[in-house]
Amino acid sequence: MKDAASPATSPGTYPGRYWHFLDDGRMQCDLCPRHCRLHDEQRGACFVRQRLGARMLLTAYGRSSGFCIDPIEKKPLNHFYPGSAVLSFGTAGCNLACKFCQNWDISKSREMETLAASAMPEAIAEAAAAHDCKSVAFTYNDPVIFAEYAMDVADACHELGILAVAVTAGYMGAQARRDFYSRMDAANVDLKGFTDAFYVSFTGAHLQPVLDTLLYLRHETKVWLEITTLLIPGKNDSDEEIRAEAQWIAKELGTDIPLHFTGFHPDYKMRDVPPTPFSTLARARKLATEAGLLYVYTGNVHDTAGATTYCPACRAPLIVRDWHAIESYRLTRTGTCPDCFAPVAGCFGHFEHQFGRRRIPVRIGM
Known part of the structure; x- marks a missing residue:
């Protein structure tokens, strides 16, 4: 293993x-x-x-800030076995310095005592299987920094038929990227903005390495990919920047990559910035759709239209969502529209029920 x-x-x-x-x-x-x-x-x-x-x-190997069972839609992944449960965990620390971090108590922690939960890879895989989780997600802080631990957990999960999901900012070196994503089945990459100036000023990093990761995932792996951009009022939410991001995704990655625009709330070092208005998220979704993207979502808001998956051909609603809950599921087992038989990009299977909005803490021993 x-x-x-x-x-x-x-x-x-x-x-x-x-x-x-x-x-x-x-x-x-x-x-x-x-x-x-x-x-x-x-x-x-x-x-x-x-x-x-x-x-x-x-120093974080085998140590976690805690384990929870979440709906896969919370990662967010809307096209990766919708309705399934995912065992989520993270460690401490981060390799970015985002002023708007919304998990700052974990990602900015400098106290190893924060890592109160200890579990080795096999124990995590066994817990996921015992709780009927389809996958395990490396999240809360960025799995890039605990890559070796995440890879070992992914290997243990695969032995039990459990899938591996990375929720990441994508800021990773070339060799580590190859090793890491050879073990992953899906990834949601935070594309935090679409100018290098934004990355430098608000994350302490640069844009191009993240674009390199996105290109690598799309063109050199079989990892299912979705992208999330947190829109911050007055910082990365202009029409020009949103349109440029959507056009780049359509041209370089393809129109079938799901893109999630999520709402900011004041936190960490940006408590003086107001929350993202719903109108901003709706505007971003409209601009990205006009750029040709087929699956554009809004997040951190109650927006049924912005959370629903539509057929890319006939535009029939196929997976109707409210927040993280699925209200209606019409997609066929093979991932096609039942009305016009057009394929929907993603990873799908037999859908019987959904995990729902619940978030269940889990204790995992050594």
């Missing part, structure tokens, strides 16, 4: 990959484009990767 190079380990002592020594003796982390250069005992910007002598440790 584990890589031959991956020794048995206990929480917090896993040897991290993706690094090399520099001529000046520092250790460079190659996991993401930050390329943190570390002296002995220093941690990277993500906080969970630390140099100790000639080793890199992933």
